[in-house]
Amino acid sequence: MGRKHQGLFQVTEWNKVLKFTVTAILILLSSNVVAEPFAYITNQGADTVSVVDLRLDQVVATIPTGKAPVGIAIDHSQNRLYVSNVESRSVSIIDMMTNQAIGEVKLEIAPVGLTLSKTASQLFVADWFHDRIFVFDTDKLLDVDAGKTYQEVAMGKAPAGMVISREGASLYVANRDSDEVGVIDVRNLKVVNKIAVGKHPFGMALGGDGRNLYVVNVEGNSVSVIDTRRDVIIATIKVGEHPYCVTTNPDGSRAYVTNTGADSVSVIDTKLQKVIATIPVSGFPEGISYNAKQNRIYVASWMDDAIDVIDAKTNQKINSVATGSKSRAFGEFIGNPH
């Protein structure tokens, strides 16, 4: 009897341990599986977003959007994608957990660049044709007529790429046709600075430590480096022909720039402030993002309807994945749904 009791006790304890262990393994597994990175590629000619599983480099879903999707912004707090549709003048909202569109906000403008505030409570949409930035409350974007409720900030000419500062206090806007980067104070939505850069700034990215902002000058064939603590230019680096977009690695030691006119990616050593490698890629490379999990760079090719994969260790193209017609992926396009 005593022994049996003892035995039962042991079984119960063992069950508890087993249950705990299994739960722990499941949590570990699920976080490992679900938090894997995916690339979300806007296909301007197919009116879709290709979802690429970056463990396999395979398209695992194709999500219909509005007409001519270009820009992308990822909200990790709500697992949402925002996609700008230039021709249908709208923003598609996509649930990253189901890979389904959950809404399409009709706008009064043709949107291209878009980005989120640090907490993702606000969505900034650049109005390329009327020189202003629209500010939407993301909580209300699924409401009827959500596209008519916004605040706006007057900007320089043809605002394109946008980046939020590391602390979230400032929004940097590449004003393409006025050759400057505008700085907006996010709290009061006032323009607090305008920084002259090279000719036709377009794509931008923050350095790994959040201090340096890299601005691609399309017609200057260069990248301007802005120190965001002082909002001044600290370097201008020559890259390839007709560059478009830029991304950086997590420690900020490298910046990668797509050269649409040379079908290549320039690798910049940010300390030396010069190009240390030029990698041939598919035709007309546009959007570029860094996959920190595998240290790979992903590049959207507009001409070849594909996404190229570059190994950051060897600076070699190692793969190319077919996506949809006219891949653009303008914005930070790698996300980790969880």
Added chain:
Amino acid sequence: MMKKFIPSKAVILLAAIILPLNVIACGPSPQKVTKEIVIKAGPEQVWAIVSDFGAMHKWHPHVIGAVLERKSDSDGKETSYRTLKLKEGGTIIQKQRETQAGEMKLGVVMIQGDIAASNYSDALTVKTGHSEGETIVTWVGRFNNKANAMQAPVGQDNASAIESVERWYDVGMLNLKRVIEASH
């Protein structure tokens, strides 16, 4: 009363001279045309003809003459430019795009041109075909409509631009095939 600004002939002339040099920035919704043709000849033979940058008139029926120029671009890099004289009147000035060594790909950017599109660039690629002695030529173009606007007037819209680029590729590639295949 404020004097109304009436542009003089000199101002209009000056604008006409300056504007084409000042390359128009790309619109947000570029158009694309892709055309492919199979030619019964080896890739090297096809490449020798299409890569001759100053000799497009030898295979494209809509080009009646070409002038090749080597000069420095805005970065001081030595680059090839060609001025194509068109059968239907007018010219196209193109700059050769950078390509990788050993790659059979010819890319051009239009500097200015009398065509129904703006911001035009393309890539013509020559690849080994699926069967022996065959070559696949692919021509892909990227451009905006002539007006470079989302709501463009008829004749300057996307449909007109696409139609004209498609015709340029179709006519050119068919004749390229004819010229090469007739030469054996």
